[in-house]
Amino acid sequence: MKKNIVAMIMLLIIGLGLMSVVGEMPTFGERRFFSEEEMYDRYLQQGPEETGSINIVSAIITDYRAFDTLGETTVLFATVAAIYGTLLAAINKDGDD
Amino acid sequence: MNLTNIMANFYYVAAIIFFLIGLYIMLTHPNLIKKVIGMNIIDSSIFLFFVSVGYIEGGKSPIIENPSPLTEFVNPLPSGLMLTGIVVSVSITAFALALIIRIYQEYGTINVEEIVKIRSEEE
Amino acid sequence: MKFEDDIVNTVTRIILPFITLFGLYLIIHVHLSPGGGFSGGTVVGAGFVLFSLSFGISIQEKKLSHRTSALLESYGGLWYVLLGFVALFYGYNFLTNDPVFGLGQSGSLFSSGLVILVNIGLGVKVASTIITLFDSLGGEEL
Amino acid sequence: MIELFNFILLIILIIVVIVVAQIRDLLSAVILFTVFNLILSLLWQQMRAPDVAITEAALGAGVTAVLLVATISKTRRQER
DSSP, rough: OOOHHHHHHHHHHHHHHHHHHHSSEEEEEETTHHHHHHHHHHHHHHHHHHSSBBBBHHIIIIIIHHHHHHHHHHHHHHHHHHHHHHHHHHHHHHHOO | OOOOHHHHTHHHHHHHHHHHHHHHHHHOOOHHHHHHHHHHHHHHHHHHHHHSOOTTTOOBOOSSSSSOOOOOOOHHHHHHHHHHHHHHHHHHHHHHHHHHHHHHHHHHHBHHHHHHHHHHHOO | OHHHHHHHHHHHHHHHHHHHHHHHHOOOTTTTOOOOHHHHOOOOHHHHHHHHHHHOHHHHHHSSHHHHHHHHHHHHHHHHHHHHHHHHHHTTTTOOOOOTTTOTTTTTTOOOOHHHHHHHHHHHHHHHHHHHHHHHHHHHOO | HHHHHHHHHHHHHHHHHHHHHHBBBHHHHHHHHHHHHHHHHHHHHHHTTTHHHHHIIIIHHHHHHHHHHHHHHHHSSBOO
16 A cells, blocks of 8 residues: 555656646647648648658658668567567477476 | 646646556556556557647648648648557567466466565575 | 357358458558558458457468468568669669659559558568467467 | 547546556456547547557557457456
8 A cells, every 4th residue: 555655646746747848838739839840741742742642641651751660560570579489488398398 | 837728738638647547557556467558558648649749720631632732631740650659569568468478377377476475485 | 269159150250251351441542541551451360360269260270370371471571671672773762662663643543652562561461460469379279 | 519529538538547547357457448449549530640540449459459358368367
């Protein structure tokens, strides 16, 4: 029970810090602050001509940032390899005993 | 700290609340599967924060059927980044669950306190 | 993991082609509508997971063996890298789209060369990853 | 109107997360976590991000829940 109270106090401090950051952030849904940037205009104005895809999100993840997605497929491959290593090592060890 | 600004940004406040509750689950519950669920809740809070940053009032989803300069679209960049993040979070969850199954085969429990007790008795 | 129930088996038999068709639709129409390699591949993999939940993993092994699934996953990643190397032979950067692959008419089904080719490989890879994850985490022998 | 709908969805999400934190049965926690992800995908459709909504409904709600249930079936159901 003592552990819960200590965790609550700690989380309260973290929450107050994050909440002060939210107080300084621009209003939700406003165009001016986050979205009037070069990449937004470039993607939305020249995306269909440059990639031929009218769905801009898939144009971003497989054309503009295709190298990023290549790294992500590597993550998937590493996950499957790690799970095989973790679970099959147990079977081989049991077979030896 | 601006109070009216906080009231207008209730999406960010909800993301912070999810983050804190997920962190609370990870800190206080001794069960490993409950810790994995808490980690997933923290991931979802980060996704909620990023996607709500990209939203624009009155914007359409970024699929350009007829190009015209008058139509407003939401920012497609946070959506693409979070699409990557969801897949990575599922990968991390799967690997953590494989480790949990291995721990259960080794110790017969998935409670952290019992595992610590068993390990201290072994030494 | 097997769940023997007539209702579940019948509903699975009816609904499984539509799930797979929807996943393939999401993969093929990546440049026209929401979706893509990740979500479409996940839907196809979830259809296989539903099949193995209702009929048993051993019957699903006959349809798609472990070895085939592992090969599909490896060749999905290899297909991605090979598509990147095609641009190098023409003298452009790695994973270049525009002059190497034809773009076609924007808005039609056969357009946006690299995007749709990459997404087909991604869909195959993600689907086999989901099947492999479920088989290794939920299989009886482990 | 849409703002009110999103606000109600966020309130439901917070209640579901608090129940997930309090409940002792692991299977119920996993099912409530699936509900959490489905409502979250509804919220992302409201925020005009349909790609993320489809991916979350398939990966976050479907596959994660299946993997968690598979793990619970191999280990212990009650949290002690």
